[in-house]
Amino acid sequence: MTQSSQAPAASLPAAGGAVSTVYGPVRSWRLGQSLGIDLLWSDSTCSFRCIYCQLGKIHRPTRQRAIFVPTDKVLADLEASAWQEADVITFSGNGEPTLALNLGECLDEVSRRTAKPTIVLTNATLLGDPMVRGELARAERVFVKLDAASDKGLAIVDHPVADPAAARSPIEGIVAGILAFRREYRGFLAIQTMVMPANVSEVDGLCELYARIGPDEIQLNTPLRPVPRAWYPGSRGNHGGPAPVPESHLAVLTRAQARIIEKTVRERTGLKVVSVYQPQ
Numbered sequence: 001m002t003q004s005s006q007a008p009a010a011s012l013p014a015a016g017g018a019v020s021t022v023y024g025p026v027r028s029w030r031l032g033q034s035l036g037i038d039l040l041w042s043d044s045t046c047s048f049r050c051i052y053c054q055l056g057k058i059h060r061p062t063r064q065r066a067i068f069v070p071t072d073k074v075l076a077d078l079e080a081s082a083w084q085e086a087d088v089i090t091f092s093g094n095g096e097p098t099l100a101l102n103l104g105e106c107l108d109e110v111s112r113r114t115a116k117p118t119i120v121l122t123n124a125t126l127l128g129d130p131m132v133r134g135e136l137a138r139a140e141r142v143f144v145k146l147d148a149a150s151d152k153g154l155a156i157v158d159h160p161v162a163d164p165a166a167a168r169s170p171i172e173g174i175v176a177g178i179l180a181f182r183r184e185y186r187g188f189l190a191i192q193t194m195v196m197p198a199n200v201s202e203v204d205g206l207c208e209l210y211a212r213i214g215p216d217e218i219q220l221n222t223p224l225r226p227v228p229r230a231w232y233p234g235s236r237g238n239h240g241g242p243a244p245v246p247e248s249h250l251a252v253l254t255r256a257q258a259r260i261i262e263k264t265v266r267e268r269t270g271l272k273v274v275s276v277y278q279p280q
């Protein structure tokens with residue numbers, strides 16, 4: 001029996017919402033041909049509201065885990081997709097994948113059925129929960145977002161949903177969760193940072209955190225793509241095409257600024273650094 005058949009779905013798809021939980025493959029600068037799996041499915045759902053979010057707007061800001069779509073539906077959508085053409089299978093979609101209570105179950109089933117590498121993109125807000133870390137550890141690679149080293153930077157860039165049970169500052173809680181995951185996880189761990197003028201002052205503090213965490217790779221990005229101003233069903237898989245809603249352009253790092261930051265991070269941490277501006 002699947003977990004999804006043990007627990008009720010928290011929400012059913014909204015009328016006009018995305019039909020399939022599987023999309024792509026789409027071309028990614030880090031991953032090649034990536035098939036997306038969306039466990040949030042019917043609406044944008046996240047514990048952050050990042051200013052650069054390609055989903056446009058988070059309609060369900062939450063830290064509450066739930067089953068948003070049954071595992072059986074995800075696996076049926078996988079069977080009907082072009083998964084054989086993908087280099088990797090990425091759990092991302094309409095928000096934060098660790099909010100899905102069936103993440104671990106879906107990771108296991110997708111690996112078993114496709115034998116492709118699985119990747120989860122997470123904002124790390126739930127990594128303080130050992131159960132979430134256990135589920136996430138079933139992925140072959142995990143990419144963890146870390147855009148700030150201070151509560152102020154976090155508030156400016158990521159707008160986290162408040163955790164009423166938190167005993168410490170938001171950034172301390174997030175970093176503690178990442179450190180715990182780093183200790184337990186045997187797979188490939190990357191830290192992803194979106195750097196822009198709004199948080200470039202966080203780079204010094206971030207270098208200290210990178211060195212403490214010791215990931216396998218640091219991925220530096222800057223929001224080169226325009227940001228939609230509203231969520232729409234196809235936003236999760238839009239990797240460059242025009243959006244059917246108004247878009248805005250954020251201030252980005254220039255290539256020269258990005259190169260200096262890359263060099264700084266590399267020299268101060270000794271870690272592997274990749275950047276969206278590097279030739280792929």
Ligand code: SF4
Nearest residue numbers: 046048049050053095
């Ligand atoms: S964590 Fe990802 S999905 Fe959530 S708001 Fe930020 S960019 Fe959007």
